[in-house]
Amino acid sequence: MIRFGVIGTNWITDRFLDGASQLDRFQLHAVYSRTDEKAKEFAGKYNVEHTYTDLEAFAHSDAFDAVYIASPTALHSQHAITCMKGGKHVIVEKPFASNEVEVRAMIETAKQYNVTIMEAMKTPHVPNFNRLQESLEKIGPVRRFVANFCQYSSRYDKYKEGVVLNAFKPELSNGSLMDIGVYCIYPMVALFGKPERVKATAYMLESGVDGEGTVTVDYPSLNGVCMFSKITNSEIPSEIQGENGSIVIGKFSDMKDIKVVYKDGTEEKVDGEQQENSMYYETKSFIESIENNEIENNVNTWENSIETMRILDAARKEIGLVFPADEVSK
Template sequence: MIRFGVIGTNWITDRFIDGASKVDTFKLSAVYSRTDEKAIEFAGKYQVEATFTDIEAFANSDKFDAVYIASPTALHSEHAITCMNGGKHVIVEKPFASNEQEVLQMIETAKKNEVVLMEAMKTTHVPNFKLIKDSLEKIGPVRRYVANFCQYSSRYDKYKEGVVMNAFKPELSNGSLMDIGVYCLYPMVDLFGVPTSVKATAYMLESGVDGEGTVTVDYPELNGVAMFSKITNSSLPSEIQGEKGSIVIGKFSDMEDVTIVYKDGTEEKLDAEQEENTMYYEAKSFIETIENKEKENRINTWEHSLETMRILDQARKEINLTFPADQK
């Protein structure tokens, strides 16, 4: 069994545990939260006895082997490095960290301690993403990548009432680009590599983060567009356009409802069987990386995380979005 600890007690941690529980060798063994009350309450849902409010004690505990980190983005690097120095394998929610410098420090710590470090980007692990990747030659050469992920945040209602929730706080390295835009950009890096240029625009909120925005990139033979928002919804699909046809993607974050539309109008459905909770696939891949005694995940590589963060950094520079974490 791979015994897990978790950092973070919100819905995304419940979702990860639900997905990971479908992996035979997963076992939840410890919970960290800033308060005893939250740690004990969350642990009680899963009949887990070991709870912690001290991050050093948690990281050095012998109760677990690996940790899922879902703390605010501004704490990802600190929590990951502390846990890796405690000998723990680490899977960190996207976005990986606040900036490139933090990612580099995380990678160096993983190398030093010979532990697995992986970004929890589920999209690149789902079966339909592999089908998309394998189908690019059917529509190629690819000339345009359009990723659209606009999801109105319930926390925005509170924001408009004057209550700034974590999702809209620059001190936590949050905002639309970091929370939602990363879903559009990471798969692009996986599919096409590093762009030659990055431009960005955004609607900035008074709290200091972006509510919605667009990133445009150039490659030698194609252009990319990423549209993302936490203050609007969109019913438009995403699309990878090639000279022979297009791959149309209904729900980008899970790569659901995928169809190739060829130049002559004929269609081909790309429909692999997928678990409803697609976080299962990232959990399974992370656990297999540990079991195979590999130090780096073969799909969500350190290079992919690093290159994606460099795009996020450049996009933030374009829209004048800075975080306190950038000054460290």
């Protein structure tokens, strides 16, 4: 049994716990929040006894073994490093951190304290991602990768009214590239590795973050296009184009509704059944890494996280998106 603590009491933590609760090796034992009221309110929903408002006390508690971190991105590195120094294994919500410097510091801490650290990018762990990978040979040499994830934020209406919530604050290392674009970029890296060139464009909001944007990359034999937005919706599927056909993906973040469309127009459905809450799979893999004494997950590897962050950093440089965390990391 792996006893978990959580940092963050928002909807994504609820969703993580819903997926994790389907694993018989998972138990929630502790909750950290900045305020005692929020910590106890969240803990009460799950009948959890241990609550903390002091990060050091939380990190060094003997009430749990591993922690799920869903604090604002600007705090990921600090929270993860503090918990690892307390001997805790950590799974950190995407994006892993604010920049590459922070990611490398997190990885070095995991090595030093011999604990598992993994980015909570769910997509490569779902069964349909494996089915997609296995289908690449069916479409011949791949020449173009197009990932599309545009989702109108429930917080954008408030933004237009003059209320800037966390999702649109640069001091929290947020914006559409970090929050949404990473869902497009990480799987591309998992499939094709490190690109040779990165370019980016974006529509910048007055708060200082991007509302929507596009990242394009070049590989030796293919081009990649990643489109993302927090201020518009899109009904266009994602697609991997090859010389003999294309793989069309309806919902890219969960890898749902996948089919191969061959040159002659025939279609082959290649997706299958998987858990409705896809966060189940990342949690299962993380727990297996802990049980196998692997400080690096074999799917969400450190190199994938580093390379994804390199692309995010390069894209931010292109569009002029600077975070306070960048100055601290210098």
